[in-house]
Amino acid sequence: MSLSDLVGLLGILIGLGVLIWLAFKGWSVLLLAPIAAMIAALFSSEPCSPLDPDLYAQRRRVFGAILPLFLLGALSAS
Secondary structure, eight states: OOHHHHHHHHHHHHHHHHHHHHHHTTOOHHHHHHHHHHHHHHHSSSOSSOOOHHHHHHHHHHHHHHHHHHHHHHHHHO
16 A cells, blocks of 8 residues: 555545544534545545546446436335
């Protein structure tokens, strides 16, 4: 593991720790989850807004491939 991987892992652990600690203090998890995600994102070495258009095209293909699974799951659950 490289140093940047360890820093990213540390960010995840800090974000999770903040989430658990404040949830036990009575804060809403709906408010805490985005805060914990932002803490983890700040520690990661990945850019927050990638400028590579191919990345968005890949995500769109993956979403199109799994969309029928979600739709069938929603139909069977109702």
